[in-house]
Amino acid sequence: MTEHAENAAAFVANGERLQWHDKAVWFMRNKRDVARAAVPEWEALRALASQIKAHTISRLAGYLEQFEKNALAAGAQVHWARDAEEHNQIVHGLLEKHEVTRLVKSKSMLTEECHLNPYLEARGIEVVDTDLGERIVQFRKEPPSHIVMPAIHLKKEEIGVLFHEKLGTPEGLADPKALTEAARQHLREKFLAAQAGLTGVNFAIASTGGIVVCTNEGNADLGTSLSPLHIACMGVEKLVPGPQELAVFLRLLARSATGQPITTYTSHFHGPRPGTELHIVIVDHGRSKMLAREEYRSSLKCIRCGACMNTCPVYRHSGGHSYGVTVPGPIGSVLAPHIDPKKHASLPFASSLCGSCTDVCPVKIDLHHQLLAWRGELAAKGLVPLGKRVVSRVGGWVLARTWAYRFFGKLTRLFAPLLPSALLGPWGRQRDLPKMPRESFRAQWRKRAGPR
Amino acid sequence: MEVALFVPCYVDQFYPRVGLATAEVLERFGVKVHFPEAQTCCGQPMTNSGFFDDARPLARKMLEVFADFEHVVCPSGSCTSMVRNHFQTLLPGEPRVDSLRARTFELCEFLHDVLKVAPKGRFPHKVGLHNSCHGLRELRLGSGSERLVAPFNKVRALLENLEGIELVQLSRDDDCCGFGGTFAVAEEAVSCAMGRDRIADHQRAGAEIITGADVSCLMHMEGLLRREKKPMRLMHVAEVLAEATA
Numbered sequence: 001m002t003e004h005a006e007n008a009a010a011f012v013a014n015g016e017r018l019q020w021h022d023k024a025v026w027f028m029r030n031k032r033d034v035a036r037a038a039v040p041e042w043e044a045l046r047a048l049a050s051q052i053k054a055h056t057i058s059r060l061a062g063y064l065e066q067f068e069k070n071a072l073a074a075g076a077q078v079h080w081a082r083d084a085e086e087h088n089q090i091v092h093g094l095l096e097k098h099e100v101t102r103l104v105k106s107k108s109m110l111t112e113e114c115h116l117n118p119y120l121e122a123r124g125i126e127v128v129d130t131d132l133g134e135r136i137v138q139f140r141k142e143p144p145s146h147i148v149m150p151a152i153h154l155k156k157e158e159i160g161v162l163f164h165e166k167l168g169t170p171e172g173l174a175d176p177k178a179l180t181e182a183a184r185q186h187l188r189e190k191f192l193a194a195q196a197g198l199t200g201v202n203f204a205i206a207s208t209g210g211i212v213v214c215t216n217e218g219n220a221d222l223g224t225s226l227s228p229l230h231i232a233c234m235g236v237e238k239l240v241p242g243p244q245e246l247a248v249f250l251r252l253l254a255r256s257a258t259g260q261p262i263t264t265y266t267s268h269f270h271g272p273r274p275g276t277e278l279h280i281v282i283v284d285h286g287r288s289k290m291l292a293r294e295e296y297r298s299s300l301k302c303i304r305c306g307a308c309m310n311t312c313p314v315y316r317h318s319g320g321h322s323y324g325v326t327v328p329g330p331i332g333s334v335l336a337p338h339i340d341p342k343k344h345a346s347l348p349f350a351s352s353l354c355g356s357c358t359d360v361c362p363v364k365i366d367l368h369h370q371l372l373a374w375r376g377e378l379a380a381k382g383l384v385p386l387g388k389r390v391v392s393r394v395g396g397w398v399l400a401r402t403w404a405y406r407f408f409g410k411l412t413r414l415f416a417p418l419l420p421s422a423l424l425g426p427w428g429r430q431r432d433l434p435k436m437p438r439e440s441f442r443a444q445w446r447k448r449a450g451p452r
Numbered sequence: 453m454e455v456a457l458f459v460p461c462y463v464d465q466f467y468p469r470v471g472l473a474t475a476e477v478l479e480r481f482g483v484k485v486h487f488p489e490a491q492t493c494c495g496q497p498m499t500n501s502g503f504f505d506d507a508r509p510l511a512r513k514m515l516e517v518f519a520d521f522e523h524v525v526c527p528s529g530s531c532t533s534m535v536r537n538h539f540q541t542l543l544p545g546e547p548r549v550d551s552l553r554a555r556t557f558e559l560c561e562f563l564h565d566v567l568k569v570a571p572k573g574r575f576p577h578k579v580g581l582h583n584s585c586h587g588l589r590e591l592r593l594g595s596g597s598e599r600l601v602a603p604f605n606k607v608r609a610l611l612e613n614l615e616g617i618e619l620v621q622l623s624r625d626d627d628c629c630g631f632g633g634t635f636a637v638a639e640e641a642v643s644c645a646m647g648r649d650r651i652a653d654h655q656r657a658g659a660e661i662i663t664g665a666d667v668s669c670l671m672h673m674e675g676l677l678r679r680e681k682k683p684m685r686l687m688h689v690a691e692v693l694a695e696a697t698a
């Protein structure tokens with residue numbers, strides 16, 4: 001079995017949790033449908049957003065330079081990181097320079113992707129994730145299972161047990177409101193003690209040099225308002241040309257992600273507050289490689305809303321952790337092989353190619369076609385199991401010859417029903433074969449003596 | 453009007469009754485049906501697994517087999533989509549591809565868009581319609597639940613006309629059944645879990661029969677049903693229409 005298939009099988013084995021997870025995630029897809037229905041121009045917005053992103057990534061270098069110039073003029077400092085390692089070094093260097101030992105972070109999938117937390121922790125810095133879901137998975141020492149809802153794989157009872165252990169909440173407490181309040185009190189202390197705040201970036205505006213951070217908990221604002229150092233980390237693809245383009249994405253992001261008309265906090269940072277520093281770290285980490293490849297380029301349009309995960313039946317039935325990457329689901333399965341095709345070779349196959357992701361995507365990334373393109377590339381690279389390769393080659397040979405096809409078809413119809421289901425491989429483990437007819441369609445058609 | 457039947461390989465071998473029903477339905481509307489016997493498979497299984505080189509000879513064979521027909525009709529959204537949406541990437545620069553793409557139709561879209569017919573007949577059953585993904589999202593046989601467009605569904609439109617039919621209300625109209633070609637085997641656990649969830653939705657809605665425009669999805673769900681000895685029946689849309697209009 002491939003890596004994803006193996007992880008997924010373990011997830012599926014717990015039938016009750018599987019049902020619960022599928023419903024919890026589908027609930028978000030449903031909320032998104034309702035929110036979308038309130039915007040009659042939804043499809044026009046999607047098309048516009050897709051075009052804006054296409055335009056922006058086609059002139060990315062120019063927009064990046066424009067952004068840097070304007071961000072500098074606004075008083076921010078800009079750093080460029082080629083990859084995760086450079087990104088982590090830059091962030092650590094800034095913290096070291098400011099003698100920071102206590103850092104609070106708001107949700108940033110980029111820093112997850114770069115594995116920043118362990119890097120800083122190994123260097124003696126306390127890192128506290130302040131997004132509630134992120135804090136939960138941080139306590140559990142596990143990665144997020146979803147990019148918008150990092151702890152969607154956990155039930156409230158499990159969080160109650162965790163908080164009892166970590167925060168001293170009463171045993172058996174599973175009321176979401178009470179648990180959230182406990183986390184709030186705990187995080188308040190961390191916010192007050194922090195010497196620096198790190199945030200992600202949802203959008204960077206080239207024409208103003210401003211950055212926009214969207215959260216539902218206000219944790220980015222608190223983290224950056226209380227400390228004298230704000231570090232904002234962004235991938236190169238986060239750019240939009242100007243504020244008017246930003247407006248299009250703000251209408252799509254929260255509706256697609258959680259079915260909200262807009263995130264509770266949409267915070268704009270144009271330069272640092274007086275007496276503080278704002279550092280923007282711009283990271284490539286494989287993105288310019290993606291930009292160079294036409295068939296995959298459009299995946300750089302992604303605004304990380306997570307809608308493709310919520311709609312994906314495979315994600316819902318296998319859980320975010322089964323993907324083994326920071327960004328799971330359809331978009332993650334398209335992105336991961338760029339970083340390491342061998343390691344993530346199973347991901348483009350972790351899809352029934354149903355295409356729901358493509359239709360739900362607010363920036364119209366042709367996700368299921370990119371998954372298929374990856375399959376072709378991985379097969380050409382020899383990164384798919386040998387058994388599959390042999391079956392395809394032999395099958396192709398047989399099917400290219402009508403006589404061989406008829407012969408093997410007959411053989412299958414005659415002998416497959418005689419096999420015990422144990423010999424039918426993965427098909428037969430839970431499924432019967434069709435009742436085999438004595439004669440094929442073509443044989444019966446001949447007997448029919450032509451059209452009536 | 454003359455039509456060549458494009459019968460998917462697994463329908464030819466395992467579900468001949470669906471091929472026959474397709475021919476019957478077409479003939480009922482005065483179409484003369486041909487079956488070019490040299491046909492085998494469109495190459496979708498290989499393409500789906502990423503082995504494009506193994507699929508190319510099959511795509512070329514399709515171009516030859518169906519070169520001389522005005523219309524090619526197939527009782528599968530997935531195989532039709534293979535021709536219409538993937539042959540051009542498989543065989544770039546091949547001049548015959550565009551012609552075959554334009555002439556190839558899935559059965560329901562052929563009845564709905566080309567013949568523009570509304571089958572009349574009786575089918576007094578509670579039926580769950582499974583909207584197969586490739587038909588729905590690659591051929592746009594329906595509007596789908598994701599996009600905000602005026603709702604339509606060509607398969608449903610054909611069935612709705614039948615007297616006595618009750619199309620049951622599912623909780624999820626177009627969630628995937630988990631067949632997915634080689635996915636059904638490579639990701640067996642997820643595939644079967646998805647299939648069982650779909651079946652349960654139809655069961656809760658009170659369907660006696662699950663129908664759809666793709667035999668592959670039905671074969672997968674039938675495999676699960678038969679193993680669990682559940683009484684629900686699976687019928688391809690062509691079979692429903694053939695029986696109702698007989």
